[in-house]
Amino acid sequence: MMASIISLRGVSKYFGHFRALDDVTLDVMAGETLVVIGPSGSGKSTLIRCINRLETHDAGDIVVDGFTVGDTRQLATIRAETGMVFQNFNLFPHMSVLRNVALGPVRVRGLSWVEAEARARKLLVRVGLEAHVAKYPTQLSGGQQQRVGIARALAMEPKVLLFDEPTSALDPEMVGEVLDVMQGLARTGVTMVVVTHEMGFARRVADRILFMCEGRIVEQGPPTTLFDTPQDPRLRGFLQAVLSH
Amino acid sequence: MGEGSTGNASFETIALMSIFDTFLNWSVFVESLPALLRGLWITVGLGLTSIVLGLAGGLLLVMLRLYGGLPMSPLAIGYIDVFRSVPVLVLLIVIYYALPFVGIRLSPFWAATTALSLVSAAYSAEILRAGIEGVPKGQFEAARAIGLSSIRQMTDIVLPQAVKLVIPPLTSNSINVMKDTALASVVAMPDLLKQATQAQALAANPTPLIGAAVIYVILLLPFVRSVGLLENRLNRRAR
């Protein structure tokens, strides 16, 4: 039986008077790979950034793995249980690749540096970067940096992984290597919420796709249903626009 | 100070002496050197103490300003603005000559250290703020996303990157503090400048003043250089 690991109930978020999220209700099941699509400005980033409280929601309730987002005493736990991968990688430029990955486990999980670096090495092998552990982020290609970003998120052994357009800043020839790593992760049973414009990936990997528009979830369903028989005219327009690229 | 202390040396005698005998007189220099070095020691002690205290104060101020919330943040801003407006010399004289009226009597060393640190803290705070604000927003977000505490975000992620950005302005601030230590001679602090003016009066010759000037330069040049090198190294590591 699957249980909901992320739950949003009537969540709204305002930037000034602008409503970026409008009464969003959503359950993400443990182990599910949820892909979020939608036009620019539709609130996709805001949605996932509210889940780990990089943004604060103004109304409604968000619960992650039983912890209430917004309760300051539970913030540290929620941040530790949710890993995030950013569009621009946001690696720490003053630390080696190994340290980037080992830092969180040491500072947040209380591992020793030796334990954390052993864990980091394993993860870097898994994302194909064993040869680059001693380098600094700027010595790596974009695709390599993003794989470090994924390893850094995984090092916390989070229950939930949030991806905000992880391939949008990459040169086209590097998109594949990052998507491959993500596809591998989806099979491991970790819960993933992925904002992306990669429709091929969404179709192959997603358990469910969410289409957002103007801060609302307009339509959702399994990839085949959503891509092959879209109902909402806005979704049809969006799919036409992205697939004709 | 020139006319009074060179005493009865007339224009004719000066004209007879060579430039070297007047301004770079070796025996006067050697005689005054021990006093100058004693002064140098005090200048360095005063400068370093003030730089360190100013940095610590600046760090505290910038944290209060950026993250202190409602009562603290505006107070920090007020402090920073006031102490960037007041001339160090005025502050020093107030501390040394006015505070005794309310029962606070500081030695020349601590009066000068207090004045220099209070002002340096304000400048350091502004410099550090520019450095912290120069660290990209994504760095804060990544640090928060992996769950680092606010203190760890600062010490592990933000400050190490801010340091790189603030080294040049903190260098010029530190050099300014070091140079401003000369103001302490007005509260009878036997620093390098004070020793030089006394030795000049004693020898009736300006050589000690030239010596002091040269010592200031020798003191600060390697400081400027080594920080420049450190900055290059940090740059190479991060770029």
Ligand SMILES: Nc1ncnc2c1ncn2[C@@H]1O[C@H](COP(=O)(O)OP(=O)(O)OP(=O)(O)O)[C@@H](O)[C@H]1O
């Ligand atoms: N910090 C902010 N301040 C003000 N407005 C914001 C802020 N962040 C986002 N917004 C606005 O909220 C809306 C939703 O933004 P969001 O970043 O969630 O969109 P998105 O769906 O991720 O778009 P994109 O595909 O361009 O990344 C946009 O109109 C955006 O301009």
Ligand SMILES: [Mg+2]
């Ligand atoms: Mg976005």
